[in-house]
Structures are given as C-alpha cells and as structure tokens.
Amino acid sequence: MTNKILLLLVLLATLVRAETGTTLATLPASASGATGIVSADGVVEAVRQTVLAAQVAGTIVELRVKPGDTVKAGQVLARIDARAADQSANASQAQVQAARASLDVASRDLNRQKLLLQKGFISQAAFDQAEAVYKASAAQVNSQIAQAGAALTQSDFFTLRAPYNGIVADVPVVQGDMAMPGRAIVTIYDPAQLRVTATLAQMANISTLSAIGPQTIKIEFPGIVETWIVPVRLTLLPTADPGTHTLQVRLDLPTGTINVTPGMFARVWLPMHGSATTNRVFVPAKAIVRRAEMTGIYVVGKNGKSALRQVRLGSVTGDSIEVLAGITAGEVVATDPQAAAKVR
16 A cells, blocks of 8 residues: 555544634645565765875875875875985895895805816815805895895885875875884775665564665765766674664765765665564655755644744655654644644
C-alpha cells in the first residue's frame, strides 16, 4: 500500500477552531512500515590521502607548495636543511674512490705475483697472500659502496616529494620551522578517487546491505551538486563502532565527480527492508515550512494552538515527504503553514 493511499485512509481533515476564530486545516502524520528508502548522513573522504611527515630533524629551508596547489608525482614539495647529510654523502663517495684505488693496486700486484709464480720465482704461499689482499680490497670496495648508498638515501630524506598526482590539502608549517621525525609537513589527496562514508544504526539489516548493488543507492550533496550521484562500489565494514554502536558503509564515487572535496557533507539514500524502515513518518509536502536554514512543521496541540517544530526531512514520495526526526506518527500537523502562523 503506497503512502498516498495511507494518507487518504487517514484523511480526517480535522478542523480546529482556535481562540482567534481562525479555521485551521490539519492532518495527522501517517506511519508506514513498508519497505522503502532510508537515509544516512555521510562525509566525503579521499581514498588516497597522505600526510607527508619528516623522517629526520632539521630546519625547513624551502616550501614550494600551498593549500590548493596541484602537484605531480615526484614533484619536490619541501626541503629540510641537509648540509650535514650532504657532507656525509660526499665523504662516503671519497672513501669509495680510495677503496677502488687500493683495489687497483692489489689487482696489479696479484697479476705480477701470478707471473712470478709461473716462473718459479715465488712460493705458493706468497701468491696466496697477494690473492688474499686482492679479495680483501674488493670486499672493502663493496662495503664502501653500500655505505655511500646509505648516506645518499639518508640525504634524500631531507627532500619531500609527492608520491602521486594530487592536490595539496594542508601545509601546517612555514619556512624556518623545525622539522622533527613524524611531524606533518604537507598533506595531499588524490581528487580522482573519492568516497562517501555513511553511518547507519546497528538495527540496519546487514544482509540486505550486503545484497543490494551500488546502482540502487543514491548520494545527495545538498546545495553543492544538483543531480544525485550513483556510487560505483559499496563496501560494508565488517565491525561496528563500540562507542556509538553504528555501522559504516563506504561508497566509491565515480571518477571525475566535480565540486566535491573531502570533508563535505553527503546524504545517502539506501533501499532497506525490515526494522530499518519500521514506523516511517510521512506528512504532506505543503505542510513544510522553510525559513533560511531552518526546516519545520507547525504541530497543533490538544488546545488547538500551533507551534513551529524543527524537523529533518527524508525522501519525497508523490505529495508526501518522509520526516526522519522531529515528529511522531499520529501528531496533528497544519497543512497551511501561513494560517498556522497566526494561530499561536
């Protein structure tokens, strides 16, 4: 039975005579436990959002980006004073050159000792000694090369680069600040991969959520995006929050969604069954009052006087609108807000 038929069945059209003598048209808020659509508040998140922090201590000597800048993968974002690290890398390179020089001398000596051994001028022990010196020199070269590589890697820690194409979300430091290991310097995110994380009450039918496809879900961005967006993927987190006893649903947005950034509010509409839609409350659309950022309904009390009550609206079905919070089924609402405003 549709909500419109339910409204017709409860069409009592009660006429309340107020003390002012004004005739006020009213209608009870109707309830429906039928399968329908429920809404959930959500927030936009970036699938890839990275906080680039310092790995070494030092003074920040250069900041090349600011919030809102677009960056490319590998682009230099900031530099930390690396003079000491550079000197250490240079010293390691010098040690590599010294080790290679020693290896060259040992190689030539080994060749001479080999010729002398073939002519019988030296003993096998003397040749083995020269060979051992050569192998030790070769090992020393490998050791110095490894140390130089470590020093060069350490030097790279003083330069922060973008790990992927993205947008700079935050730069919580300024040039001259002291960078410490773990301190955030730049935060970037990938605008091509966004999602909406919505929170549902634990009474939601988990089996239904797991069965529905993302094409049956719609995401609304009030005041931002005119058309509703259909997600491309749905992920239901397997655990509930122990503090709020709520479930989280992640909905991946299509690539190229515009005018949407992380942190924005979103409203998700999901088809549900069972207890998640029990006692849904509907009122006539003409009973809604909108004043600036406030949405309300005039509720008529037993004394015949009306009072404006703020409500939270849900989906629209024909001439009726679902009320998610603010009134309960059976309460009498005024269908003419202008007239109800005079009956106080």
